[in-house]
Amino acid sequence: MNTEMDQKEGNLRTQKYLGEKGLIVLIAFLSAFIPLSTDLYLPALPRMAENFNAAPSLINLTLILFFIFYAAGSLFWGPLSDKYGRKRILLIGLVIYTVASALCVFSGNVYQLIVFRIIQAIASGAATSVAQAIVKDSYSGRKRLSILAIVTSMTMVAPIVAPVIGALILGFTSWRGVFVILAVIGLLITLAVIAMEETIDQRSTGSILESFGRLGVVAKNPGFMSLLLTFSLMAIPMMSFISASSYIYVNQFGLSEQVYSYFFAANAFFMVIGPLLYMRVVRLIKPISLITASYVIACLSGILICTIGTQSPWLFALSLLPATLTGSITRPPSANLMLEQQKGDTGAVVSLMSFAFTLFGSLGMILISFDWANLVRVMGLMYVVFAFASLVLWVKISKKSFVQKVSLK
Numbered sequence: 001m002n003t004e005m006d007q008k009e010g011n012l013r014t015q016k017y018l019g020e021k022g023l024i025v026l027i028a029f030l031s032a033f034i035p036l037s038t039d040l041y042l043p044a045l046p047r048m049a050e051n052f053n054a055a056p057s058l059i060n061l062t063l064i065l066f067f068i069f070y071a072a073g074s075l076f077w078g079p080l081s082d083k084y085g086r087k088r089i090l091l092i093g094l095v096i097y098t099v100a101s102a103l104c105v106f107s108g109n110v111y112q113l114i115v116f117r118i119i120q121a122i123a124s125g126a127a128t129s130v131a132q133a134i135v136k137d138s139y140s141g142r143k144r145l146s147i148l149a150i151v152t153s154m155t156m157v158a159p160i161v162a163p164v165i166g167a168l169i170l171g172f173t174s175w176r177g178v179f180v181i182l183a184v185i186g187l188l189i190t191l192a193v194i195a196m197e198e199t200i201d202q203r204s205t206g207s208i209l210e211s212f213g214r215l216g217v218v219a220k221n222p223g224f225m226s227l228l229l230t231f232s233l234m235a236i237p238m239m240s241f242i243s244a245s246s247y248i249y250v251n252q253f254g255l256s257e258q259v260y261s262y263f264f265a266a267n268a269f270f271m272v273i274g275p276l277l278y279m280r281v282v283r284l285i286k287p288i289s290l291i292t293a294s295y296v297i298a299c300l301s302g303i304l305i306c307t308i309g310t311q312s313p314w315l316f317a318l319s320l321l322p323a324t325l326t327g328s329i330t331r332p333p334s335a336n337l338m339l340e341q342q343k344g345d346t347g348a349v350v351s352l353m354s355f356a357f358t359l360f361g362s363l364g365m366i367l368i369s370f371d372w373a374n375l376v377r378v379m380g381l382m383y384v385v386f387a388f389a390s391l392v393l394w395v396k397i398s399k400k401s402f403v404q405k406v407s408l409k
Contacts, residue, residue, distance in 0.1 A: 029185075034124060037120065039264070041179070051175065070125050079212050081133055087198045090130050091190065096126075098186030098187050101183035103116040105179045127189070130347075131151075145332055148335055163260070163261040165181070167258045217345060219352065223402045224349070228356050230397055236363055236364035240367060240368035240378075247375060271324055275332050291330050295390050301323035301383055301387075302382070305319040306380030
């Protein structure tokens with residue numbers, strides 16, 4: 001049994017089969033379901049358009065609708081996990097995800113693929129929403145912040161390896177092989193969840209409708225909702241890059257799918273080191289000042305993208321890196337700050353966090369999918385506009401009395 005001091009420090013409840021490290025790895029994989037489900041097949045998007053003889057905008061729906069329905073799915077999985085437990089909801093979602101991934105392999109046309117991707121997306125909401133709930137169930141204080149940093153860094157490995165693996169898969173098979181890999185990943189994670197001990201202490205005793213009603217309770221929390229809006233805005237330019245990156249590098253700059261995957265992986269590498277860098281930088285710079293600086297740097301990065309970033313793939317990649325790095329640095333403290341705004345209703349809290357981030361990200365993907373003359377310049381403008389808007393909101397909101405002042409160190 002954990003001692004009282006262990007609970008205050010946020011130590012992990014005993015996991016008989018997984019152990020502490022095993023649970024951290026499991027949480028990381030659950031959190032990585034979205035980049036795995038999208039980035040793995042990004043190199044195949046241009047080829048899929050040719051294979052189905054479909055317009056790129058139609059192929060992009062397999063990506064855009066994925067995020068929209070993932071956002072919708074995130075809303076109900078979290079509250080359900082508050083009522084029925086994290087493990088049971090995870091297993092249901094993972095089984096559906098695995099089956100949907102297998103169905104994607106046998107899609108006869110782009111419309112079937114879109115439908116199966118929608119099912120896959122809804123199921124993915126269970127993985128990511130419940131993963132964050134498990135973190136809050138199991139840790140608190142400084143321990144939770146360190147775990148968030150570790151999990152975020154491990155999660156960011158997915159955007160690095162996924163496009164590279166996807167490009168390698170395309171070297172000896174078609175895009176269908178990508179979804180075979182996703183089905184296998186879903187199966188393996190399902191087996192790991194079977195070995196997981198339940199983490200929730202006290203389940204919701206109300207009806208299902210009352211459980212969903214907790215979303216409304218959380219939505220009335222001004223501190224949480226104001227921070228949620230502020231931190232979610234940057235998902236718009238970030239996800240526009242995810243959606244358009246293969247078209248920018250392959251079509252606009254004329255690179256091969258393999259070389260594109262290297263550029264994408266290089267950018268994702270800075271996503272990985274960001275959360276770990278935060279744990280060191282926060283000792284020298286106040287967290288509030290760090291978040292403020294990140295928005296300023298992202299705005300300047302957008303200006304560089306609009307100007308010199310249009311000249312070559314190298315200049316585009318270098319112009320994007322500052323925004324990527326600062327965005328990842330602030331993810332652990334921003335997530336922890338939002339989690340601390342609401343006592344209880346963890347499932348509802350993380351559901352709204354996933355929903356908002358994905359909804360705003362989907363908006364970015366829709367905006368970048370229009371027939372723009374220069375995708376790079378449009379993406380740069382997105383970084384400028386939304387980083388500036390986030391900066392203004394953050395400066396105002398961080399000083400409000402309704403925002404719980406918690407230690408981010």
